[in-house]
Amino acid sequence: MVDATSLPLLRTVASVRAHVAAWRERGQSVALVPTMGALHDGHLSLVRMGRAQADRVVASVFVNPRQFAPAEDFDAYPRDEMRDAELLAHAQCDVMYCPSPEEMYPAGFATTVSLEGPALTLEGATRPIHFAGVATVVAKLLGQVRPDVAIFGEKDYQQLMVVKRMARDLDLGVDILGAPTLREADGLAMSSRNAYLSADERVVAGRMNQILAEGVKALSGGADWARIEAECKKGLEAAGFQRVDYVAVRDASSLAELPPGAVRSPARILAAASIGRTRLIDNMAVG
């Protein structure tokens, strides 16, 4: 029996710093799991990885207004703090940190962390302010908590590469770790946005990972990556996705384009496509 009320719920920078300072006094190491709430098993696997990596785990829950464009789903994004607290308590998280937008961005806030490199392509091309918003809030969370490690899901693979780059570039002194994507029975990557899907859309959604897996298989057999990108795109459209933003085979770290032909170095296949009003992303390692 775990009682959600046993999980400290902190709302201020000062309180999370005080908690972490007390742990540091005792020589304990700290992992941070940044989330936007609406938690599912994928997030909880990040908390478990945090427990394996450090003595203490802080999970932050903050729906960051600065990474949504005006037309995106900031207001509609699912929020259920009590349920999130119960799930985190069960997963033996030590602290749930839920700052308000005013705590995170007080009056006069004027700073933006922005990236070139891995942030300019794919999601960065279709959502131009997105990664600056992500990098800024992650820099702040890392400054507030000062963890030894921070854990991000590979589901948002480009975000993981952007955060790794940013943490290295700003010498934040934290290890950024990626955790494997958790999947439903049909392989659909777990995502808070899956909650938006109707029953029919849910069936279509489950095809994305299968189409990417077929692409990975062909690439591993030496297929030309440009051909596989085109075939996966066609496959997603045929499966019922109404808009395919991209299917891209890229360098696994920089997300730069590859030389033409077969894939000869660590790579990743990444896709984004919409069904109805829901936009889904997924990705897999190549080779």
Add this chain to the structure above:
Amino acid sequence: MVDATSLPLLRTVASVRAHVAAWRERGQSVALVPTMGALHDGHLSLVRMGRAQADRVVASVFVNPRQFAPAEDFDAYPRDEMRDAELLAHAQCDVMYCPSPEEMYPAGFATTVSLEGPALTLEGATRPIHFAGVATVVAKLLGQVRPDVAIFGEKDYQQLMVVKRMARDLDLGVDILGAPTLREADGLAMSSRNAYLSADERVVAGRMNQILAEGVKALSGGADWARIEAECKKGLEAAGFQRVDYVAVRDASSLAELPPGAVRSPARILAAASIGRTRLIDNMAVG
């Protein structure tokens, strides 16, 4: 007798982190004094303030290419590492940290810290990339050293306000302190760029602080700030400055424009002007 060779000269992030970690093990606090070298008594007063504030003082010497525009004096900027080391050793600095540009910005570096607010006006208007370069390198230095306090001269007052804003916005957990400007006998603010001045130019340069001081006196007597800005500008031109970029009376913290009329809240008068090929800045508290 102080021997410059007794001062550890560190060139890598790893080595400065190791030094600081050893001090932390012993419970010692740390001050950082970021400089671009070409040290003068003004810098040494920052080191002394560091000694008063913390157990250990790191002075960094790094001429940051990212805060100079292509047409500016990056290549010509004065550099004399051995002299800087001797001065720092005399001032009882504990470590001189001199990273190379490649150590600071390794291949693939992709991140920029930029600000609105205090960074958009004055120096930010005439040198558009300047403060993004400053904020980025200071964020990195603070991440590398993780000091308790960092000390900047009030001579670069707008820089001080930009760094304060950035450190607060990114939750860097460091106190940013300003140190009063040191001045020559005629009141000229000490600056590494004073070395560029010919004997004739040096005489003109010494008038800037006197003209600003007259402005402060008039403002304290209730004069309209817009009139004083115009009078100081005329005074600088009459004194022999060939180009006056600005004379501005602004809010002391945000550097925002003031309501018309007399100054009624903490304010600062700031000026930038050129003699020959040398551009000088200075500033004073109002009231």
